[in-house]
Amino acid sequence: MTLDYPWNSAPSIGERIEVSKGIFWFRLPLPMALDHVNVYVIDEGDSWTIIDTGFWSKKTQSIWSDIKEKWFSDKPIGKVIVTHHHPDHVGLAGWFQTEFKADLWMSRTAWLMARMLRLDYQKLPTEETINFWRRAGMDDLILNERATGKPFNFGDSVHEMPLGFRRIIDGEKIILGNRSWIVRVGNGHAPEHLTLWCEDEPIVIAGDQIISSISPNLGVYATEPDADPVQEWLTSCEAFLPFSNDKQLVLPGHKLPFYGLPHRLKQLIENHHSALKRLVAFLKEPQTAVDCFPVLFNRKISDNEYGLALVEAVAHLNHLYRKKIVKRELNSKGAYVYTLKN
C-alpha cells in the first residue's frame, strides 16, 4: 500500500481548491527551505473559519487581503483555529483577531507557548540558548557566529497576540462547516497539537502532526532541554492508529493532501525506530548530537537546515538517554558526548 494523492499539485498563491464541499485549501509562501504552508478555510454558512494562518509578514498579509477580497468578501471571518504554536501556523492569528474581530481557537498549551514566546524578545541569544547549542556540540565557528548575531525572535514572524482565546480540549466535539469533528491532541512536533477528525465524512485535518512526504520535525529547544518529543510523538501516532482508515482524506500543514493514513502512521513510527537503531549502533563510540547528523539524516545537512537538524538530533539522543540506553557526559568543550551504557 502506498499513499494516494488526489491532487498532483497545490493551488497557486491566491487560488484555492475545494477539497470537499465548503472546505477550501490555500497555499502560502514561507521564506525557508520548506517554502510553503497549507491553510484551510471552511464555509460556516454565515461566516468563514480559517485553519492556520502562515507567517506574519507584509507579503502574507497582502496575500490574505487579496484572498479575502476575491473569495470571502461576502461574510465575516468568524474564527481562526490554529493547530499548533509554530510561527508558520499561528503567525497571523493576532492580526485576524484585531483586524477582523475573529475569535481564536487553540489548545491551551499552544496558546500559552505562542503568547509567551511572542513576548520574549532578545537582542542576542540568551546564555541558556548558547549553553544548549554548546551541549549539542555545535561547531565552534557556527556557535561564535550565532552567539554574537541577532537571534530569531518568535515575534519576528508572529503578529502581536491580544489577550483572550477559546480553548479546544482533547476529545471535544466541535462543529465546523455543518459537520461534527472530534478533536484529538497530538504531541512531539509541538505541545498539544490539534488534529480534527470529521465524524460525518472521512476527513482529517492534521496540521504538522502527520505529513505525507516529510517527517514532522521533532525538536528539543533550550526551553525544555531534556524533553523527549520522540516518545511523545510515537505515543501520539500509536494512539491515532485505531482511528485511522484508508478512506480518510488527510489535510496536512505542508505538502499534499493524501489517502493512506494507517500506512503513513506506521511508516512514520517505523522511520523513527530505524533512526534510533542506527543511532544505537553508532553510539558504540562516544558522539555529540552534531556528530550524529550523518547517521540520522543519511544526507548532507545544508547551512539552512543545520538548526533543525540539531534540535532533531538532540531529540533522538534525549530519547535514548531517558530510556537509559545511553549515558552522557560533558567533554572539555562543554558538549555532551553520548555512549551506549555497559
Ligand SMILES: [Zn+2]
Ligand atoms: Zn509545526
Ligand SMILES: [Zn+2]
Ligand atoms: Zn508547519
